[in-house]
Amino acid sequence: MRDILICTVGTSLLGNLARSEDADILSLLEERNEKGVVVALGKIAQEERICGAEINSIASILKHGYLNERSRLVFLVSDTDDGRFLGQVLKLYYELSGKSWRFDDVEVSTIEGLTHADARLFRTSGLRNLVRLIARTVEQYGSNRIVINATGGYKAQISFAGMIAQALDIPVCYLFEQFSEVIELPPQPISLDLSFWLENVDIFYDLAADEAGEDPTERDERFGSLVDMEDIDGQKVIGLSAVGQLFHDTFRYRFQQQRIRILPLDAGLLSEKKVIKYEDKNKGKHHGLQKWLERLRQVPYLTRLETFYYNPDLPTKNKFRKTSKGDVSKVEGWFSDGKATTKFNVVTTAETEGQRDAVLADLKEIL
Numbered sequence: 001m002r003d004i005l006i007c008t009v010g011t012s013l014l015g016n017l018a019r020s021e022d023a024d025i026l027s028l029l030e031e032r033n034e035k036g037v038v039v040a041l042g043k044i045a046q047e048e049r050i051c052g053a054e055i056n057s058i059a060s061i062l063k064h065g066y067l068n069e070r071s072r073l074v075f076l077v078s079d080t081d082d083g084r085f086l087g088q089v090l091k092l093y094y095e096l097s098g099k100s101w102r103f104d105d106v107e108v109s110t111i112e113g114l115t116h117a118d119a120r121l122f123r124t125s126g127l128r129n130l131v132r133l134i135a136r137t138v139e140q141y142g143s144n145r146i147v148i149n150a151t152g153g154y155k156a157q158i159s160f161a162g163m164i165a166q167a168l169d170i171p172v173c174y175l176f177e178q179f180s181e182v183i184e185l186p187p188q189p190i191s192l193d194l195s196f197w198l199e200n201v202d203i204f205y206d207l208a209a210d211e212a213g214e215d216p217t218e219r220d221e222r223f224g225s226l227v228d229m230e231d232i233d234g235q236k237v238i239g240l241s242a243v244g245q246l247f248h249d250t251f252r253y254r255f256q257q258q259r260i261r262i263l264p265l266d267a268g269l270l271s272e273k274k275v276i277k278y279e280d281k282n283k284g285k286h287h288g289l290q291k292w293l294e295r296l297r298q299v300p301y302l303t304r305l306e307t308f309y310y311n312p313d314l315p316t317k318n319k320f321r322k323t324s325k326g327d328v329s330k331v332e333g334w335f336s337d338g339k340a341t342t343k344f345n346v347v348t349t350a351e352t353e354g355q356r357d358a359v360l361a362d363l364k365e366i367l
Contacts, residue, residue, distance in 0.1 A: 002171070003069035004145050005061065005132060008161050009077045010152035013052025014086055020050060032085055038092040046101065047180070054090060057151040057175035060182040062101060066147050066173060073103040076133055076161075078153065079115045079126065084108075098113045109133050114157065124228055127242030135163050135249035143253070146251060149176045151182070152265055160242060165298075167250040185271045186239045197251040198357040201323050204248050205364050209240035215270075255361050262358045264350040266300040277303045282310040292318075296333075299358065299366070301349045306355070309343035318364040328356040331363060 017029050017037070028036035034271030046059035051313060054075075059065060073094050077087035087108035094106045112135060113125030138146060149159035152171050158174070162185060165172035173182040178283055200220075206212045207227065215238055217223040230237045240248060255262075267274070274297050282289075293305050316336045323332045323345065331346045346363065350356045 001068050002075070002145055002147050002359045003067060003071035004077065004137070004141055005058070005067060005070075005072070005147050005149060006074045006137060006152070006161075007054055007058065007149040008153040008157055009054055009075050009083065009086055009090065010235075011082050011086065011327065012152065012155070013054060013089070015334075016050045016052055019132070033089045034092055037089050038096065039225055041089075041093055041097070042096055050163045053152045053175060053177075054149075055093070057149050057173065057182050058094075059101065060175060060180075061147065061149060061173055064092050064181065066171065066182075066184070070101075070103045072105045072107070072138055075108045076130065076153075076157075076249055077105070077108060077110055078157075079110055079112050080117075084110060086233070089281055108217065111157075114154070114155075120230075122156075124230055124239075127156060128240060130157060130160055130165055131245040131249055132240060134161065135168075135253065136252055138168055138170070139256070143170050146170050147198065148172045148243060149174075150184075151187075166251075167246060168253060194254055195354075196249055197247070198255075198262075198354065198361060201364065204240075204251075205231070207238065207240045207244065208248055208303070210237050212238040214238070215224055218239040221333075241318075252365070255358075256365070259358070259362060262354070263313065263350055263362060264355040264359065267303045267349050271297040271304065274302060275305045279307050279310060282307050282342060284344050286310060286337065288338050289335050292335050296366075298347065299363075302346060304347040305344055307342050307344040310340070312340045314341040318367055320346070320360055322356070322360065328353055331356065331360050333363070 017025055019028060024289060025040050026330060034343065046055050070113060075087050076092050077083035087110070091108050093311050095102060096102055111126055111129050113121045113129055117121060147167040148161055148170055150158045150165070151174050161343045172185045174185055200216070203212065203216050203331040205310045215227060217227055226241055226247055228239055228244070276293050276297070292352045296302060296305060315338050316334060317335045318336060321332050325328045329348055329350050331348065333344050333346050335342045335344070348359050350359050
């Protein structure tokens with residue numbers, strides 16, 4: 001039951017309208033009159049070239065039944081004035097009442113950093129944010145409801161939209177310029193390894209937040225294409241490349257699909273029976289700690305919580321990581337209210353490194 005269409009957006013509509021011989025359309029375009037342009041477009045057959053790649057391709061997608069229903073349409077536009085203008089035009093167009101192409105809900109999302117004005121920003125932020133926006137929709141609605149239309153936009157944007165679709169098992173449609181109908185691109189033999197992501201899940205979350213302390217490529221060359229390093233205001237920032245963002249978000253989604261199978265067994269204890277052991281100087285002193293630990297108590301595979309460190313003057317970020325002692329049944333947690341920090345062990349039913357890595361991934365998603 002596919003009822004959600006994600007559509008990348010380029011500027012072909014703007015260029016086509018600008019070459020029109022209709023003085024009224026040219027006037028509306030010069031005024032950036034979104035509603036007026038939509039009214040004019042509503043009088044033109046959707047197959048006409050002047051309507052642009054997005055309208056042409058969506059018309060073909062609907063005609064050939066790639067969508068069962070028209071519940072939601074998401075336009076991904078570039079971080080430019082033209083992109084934002086065209087996004088609003090397309091949104092209004094597909095909200096026109098009484099039209100056979102109308103969608104129940106239309107959303108326009110600007111891909112921050114996706115701009116031709118800054119090549120570095122395009123590469124480091126724009127393509128990563130494209131991945132994040134598509135992954136967010138997939139997480140919210142599920143890949144089985146989505147079709148991606150990768151016809152419009154920059155070539156790199158189209159390519160990445162296609163890669164994301166392939167990685168997440170989503171049909172991807174494309175309208176070649178010389179064709180009159182869209183085609184569904186065949187699946188590609190993409191090899192993505194869940195075990196590699198799980199083994200390094202703490203590193204991937206640090207990279208996703210641009211907070212990695214060192215380049216993991218130095219100890220594992222498989223990170224080579226997944227990591228990007230930038231010098232920002234004299235400080236080296238290590239984060240994910242656009243391909244790395246695709247890899248990370250793909251496996252975050254796949255992990256959620258398989259988590260019940262790969263997480264350790266339920267401890268078989270009621271949450272209130274799971275012991276919380278505080279170090280002597282900590283209990284009752286750290287604002288918000290008890291509420292946070294009580295929340296963790298609800299996790300089925302957790303058996304016990306043990307705080308072992310408290311610093312009232314150490315602000316940091318909440319996080320989970322592998323313990324330095326290598327006990328596969330434990331994961332180390334950090335809690336901070338912005339002023340103080342408590343470190344604690346999360347004791348679980350995990351019996352293998354693979355189960356411990358799955359626990360770490362699950363807790364990071366909870367966080």
